[in-house]
Amino acid sequence: MRQYKKVLLGVASIVLIIVLAACGNIDDSSSSTSSSGKKTTSVQTTGQVxxxxxAxxxxxxxxxxxxxxxxxxxxxxxxxxxxxxENGLLGVSKSYYSTSNYIFQExxxxxTAKLTNWLGRKSKSNPTGLNPxxxxxxxxxxxxxxxxxxxEQDFMQKNGNSLVLKGITIGIAMNTIDYYQKIxxxxxxxxxxxxxxxxxYGKKVAKLIVERMRKIKKIGKNVPITIAMYKQAANDSLVGGSFYAKTQTTSSNISNWEKMNVENKVFPEISxxxxxxxxxxxxxxxxxxxxxxxxxxxxxxxxxxxxxxxxITGEQVTITTQFYSETEIISFTNFIAQVAPKFLPSGVPVNITVNSANGIQAFLSRSSTQRNFKSHVFSSY
Amino acid sequence: MRQYKKVLLGVASIVLIIVLAACGNIDDSSSSTSSSGKKTTSVQTTGQVxxxxxAxxxxxxxxxxxxxxxxxxxxxxxxxxxxxxENGLLGVSKSYYSTSNYIFQExxxxxTAKLTNWLGRKSKSNPTGLNPxxxxxxxxxxxxxxxxxxxEQDFMQKNGNSLVLKGITIGIAMNTIDYYQKIxxxxxxxxxxxxxxxxxYGKKVAKLIVERMRKIKKIGKNVPITIAMYKQAANDSLVGGSFYAKTQTTSSNISNWEKMNVENKVFPEISxxxxxxxxxxxxxxxxxxxxxxxxxxxxxxxxxxxxxxxxITGEQVTITTQFYSETEIISFTNFIAQVAPKFLPSGVPVNITVNSANGIQAFLSRSSTQRNFKSHVFSSY
Structure with missing residues (x-):
């Protein structure tokens, strides 16, 4: 049987000690004062930067x-x-839940227990497995x-002293190639x-997930659930996969899917x-x-x-060079800043990183509305 | 005997193929046209970004x-x-040769042959060795x-079709600890x-270097030579060394030295x-x-x-974390952007990098005149 592991590190649900009250932008409106007069902060937001x-x-x-x-x-x-x-899912969420009206909650x-079972194969010992x-x-x-x-991503709104769930996005990543071992x-x-x-298969799974989520009491019957379907890139791909369909439902049914025509390319193209x-x-x-x-x-x-x-909606350029002296990197970065506007797409965000074996050397970026690149050469004292 | 090696990689003096004429900012004023009418570009500058x-x-x-x-x-x-x-030397140069009036030349x-001998010990076979x-x-x-x-750094000015040497900066890095092997x-x-x-010892060496450089015909007797003395940090230091003295001469003599009171600190301080x-x-x-x-x-x-x-003239903060999800890194970066202005020094440039085992995750920076940090979360498609 496959082992279901957390990828990279999933020390996720540990509670952390941090005195956020010291930060001005932190929205503290939801603090409540107990009868003893001691302030017991319940829910806060990080504030929108x-x-x-x-937030x-x-x-x-x-x-x-x-x-x-x-x-x-x-x-x-x-x-x-x-x-x-993860990044694309946040983008899908933004198209349903505006950043100004909703608060993001992981x-x-x-x-973990529930999802580990869901991602497993269906079997006698794992009746909720979503894989065949x-x-x-x-x-x-x-x-x-x-x-x-x-x-899963949750979208909240404030109601007095507490945050109320107002929407959920579920991303489902589907394999295009399944990698397996015979022994x-x-x-x-x-x-x-x-x-x-x-x-x-993805449509079937999405329907099952919505039905199951509706049975979770705290979610309830009518909170909007957005589903976004993602196809994984091959393991040797130099770019990630892409989202291919999305939908939103306020019931236990999914009525229709909206196609998403997203493709990621790697330049220079081989063929x-x-x-x-x-x-x-x-x-x-x-x-x-x-x-x-x-x-x-x-x-x-x-x-x-x-x-x-x-x-085209954006380009991420990676330049890998060996280590050069500070003056050479500065000069190289200036050169890139001159050449890039002539050749790289305009009207969309473009990021350029210059890396060496020692890590990042320089970073240039241009937003969709700028003509010139801003640059930074990493250095140390 | 010690072996004198190039550090990291010194593929320095290789001539490169690049068609810079395609770049608008490249200053092409120094092209000359030969009698055959064929354009032979001699010297250009990269232009000032x-x-x-x-440039x-x-x-x-x-x-x-x-x-x-x-x-x-x-x-x-x-x-x-x-x-x-290297970085500090460029800073010293800027205090003598303004970026608007001079062109930088490596x-x-x-x-390499000359400097390899100079950095060696003086001996019968190496009479120009600057070490004892x-x-x-x-x-x-x-x-x-x-x-x-x-x-060495050279500073040039244009004269018609050619660049003329108008100043030189020599940085001399002195050991504070000499590391050696008995066998x-x-x-x-x-x-x-x-x-x-x-x-x-540094003063003696600087004098010798100036005398030797004055004998190089192309440099001549009166071109300003700036000397900057640097003390190396220990091998286990988390910050580089610093410049401690500088001077400029238009003759073969060095009349007086100007002290440079530069210190680099590592925070948090151990004691x-x-x-x-x-x-x-x-x-x-x-x-x-x-x-x-x-x-x-x-x-x-x-x-x-x-x-x-x-x-204080600047701070470089490095935060090393394990890999977190995109949404966590975005949220973390927003948090840093809120906290940093309260605690990190104002009126000086501050850079913050967030690194993980996978490389840089986010970068925040604030120039000396800004109150808020600009941030970038590194991502990919």
Missing amino acids: SKSEY GVIKNGHYLTSKARGLTANRNSNSLNITSF GQYLT KDNGKKNSSRNPIYVESIE KYGATYQQTITSKERVA STSDYASNDNKSFENFQSQIENYFPTISDVTAQAKYVNKK | SKSEY GVIKNGHYLTSKARGLTANRNSNSLNITSF GQYLT KDNGKKNSSRNPIYVESIE KYGATYQQTITSKERVA STSDYASNDNKSFENFQSQIENYFPTISDVTAQAKYVNKK
């Missing part, structure tokens, strides 16, 4: 961490999937593990899951197929050839580009 | 790297010294290696060099001696206790603080 980010929940003076974060069915998945899944209703029964096969006729990871510690085999299978990303890829290749030759030993210039409805 | 940074030199279309970069007498020195030395007059003869002793009565590293590959012993010895940094250290410790408790597994919150004339 920027309009595009949620978070502070409970009893500690950041309220998730009840079950980072659980995955397979333990050897691509870590880019985890980042991409998932509190699906516990083991049919005993060890080849492509086996039942694959479809559901890789489930993540324990043996070679890894791949079982491809077709798009049709994945979408169909230059001509599609909607071709021009961006060509521009990137021009950028790459300018940058690669500045120093003799730059090993790698790559980018991740994100497309929504076949339009 | 910000007022506080120099650099592009020669024959390539970034002109140093003739001898990163040479050190000992190969096991603290890499923080290298960063601190050192072109002191070659080996007296054969293997204890504290031995002649230590005083001079650890020498770095090859044996245990490392330490020989402490007193402040008095170091300063006296809480009460000196000019005590208050900053206390504030930092308050910051640290706020931050450390936000997540259960934050292992380390430290800072480097730089003092000039006992006044």
Whole structure:
């Protein structure tokens, strides 16, 4: 039987000691005063630092961490999937729950114990398993593990002294390839899951999850539940997977799904197929050839580009170089800042990191509304 | 005999292929047109990206790297010294050669061969060695290696089609502790060099270097030569060394030295001696206790603080945490942005990096004139 492990580290639900009251921006409106006159702070929020980010929940003076974060069915998945899944899910949530009206709370209703069972195969000992029964096969006729990871995000509003649950987002990460061993510690085999299978199985799972969540008393029958379906990238991918469907329900049913046309690309593209990303890829290749030759030993210039409805929405460029002197890094960064606006996409956020074996050397970024890049060269005294 | 090695990598003087003409900001005024009508670009500059940074030199279309970069007498020195030395030297240069009037050129007059000899001990086979003869002793009565590293920076101005040398800065890094082996590959012993010895020996060496540079024809008799004396930090130091004296000469003599009162501190201080940094250290410790408790597994919150004339001029904070989810890192970064202005010094630049085993997670910075921190959470698609 597979072992269900926390990925990276899931020391999630530990309660922390922190005196947040010392911080001015912390919203302390929910403090209550007991009859003895002693102030007993119950629920606070972290306050909103920027309009595009949620305030978070502070409970009893500690950041309220998730009840079950980072659980995955397979333990050897691509870590880019985890980042991409978590980050993308927050983006989906923002399209339903505005950052100005809702407070973000790490998932509190699906516990590690519950999710560990859900991500398992259905069996006599695990009746709530969302993955299919083991049919005993060890080849492509086996039942694959479809559901890789489930993540919960809660959205709250204030009501007097307490926070009230006003919405939930559930992300469901589906495998496109299931990696398995025929014998324990043996070679890894791949079982491809077709798009049709994945979408169909995902819909079934989403329905089951909504039904189960409606039975959780504290969630109730009518709180909006948003479901976002994510397809995992292959383990050797240089970019994470992407969300492919979403829906929201205020009942136990899911009436219709909205397709999400999100694709992540890696530049330079290995095979230059001509599609909607071709021009961006060509521009990137021009950028790459300018940058690669500045120093003799730059090993790698790559980018991740994100497309929504076949339009680019952002680019993350990674330049890996060997260690150079401070003056060379400063000069190189200035050079990048000059070249980048000519070749990298405008009107969307672009981040560039310059890394070496010693870690990050420099960072440049441009928001969607800026023309010029802001840069920072990391240094020390 | 010691081996003189290039530190990290000194692939310095390789000529690179880059078509800088494609870049708008590149100043192409120095192109010359030969009689055949073919354009032969000789010298260009990278252009100035910000007022506080120099433009650099592009020669024959390539970034002109140093003739001898990163040479050190000992190969096991603290890499923080290298960063601190190079970065600090540029700061000293800026106080003599303004970024608006001068163009920065990586050192072109002191070659690797020459400097390798200079950093060696004086001997029959190495008459130009700046370190003392080996007296054969293997204890504290031995002649230590005083001079650890020498770095050259050139400052140019345009004259028609060419760049003319208008100033040179020479940084001389002096050991405060000389690390040596009694037998090859044996245990490392330490020989402490007193402040008095170091300063006296440094003055002698500086004089010799100026005399030798005046004999280099291309430098000439009157070009200003700035000398900056640096004392290395110990190998186990968490912060680099500092500059302690500087001078400028337009002849072969050095008439007087100007003391530089620069000290780098590490917070939290291990022994809480009460000196000019005590208050900053206390504030930092308050910051640290706020931050450390936000997540259960934050292992380390430290800072480097730089003092000039006992006044703080900047702080670099490093927070090392384990990997957390995107939402936790966003929330943590927001929290830092709220706490930092209350505890970290104002009116000076402050940088904060949040690192994990997976590399940098977030970066916050505030310039000397800002009240609020700008933040960036590193992510991927």
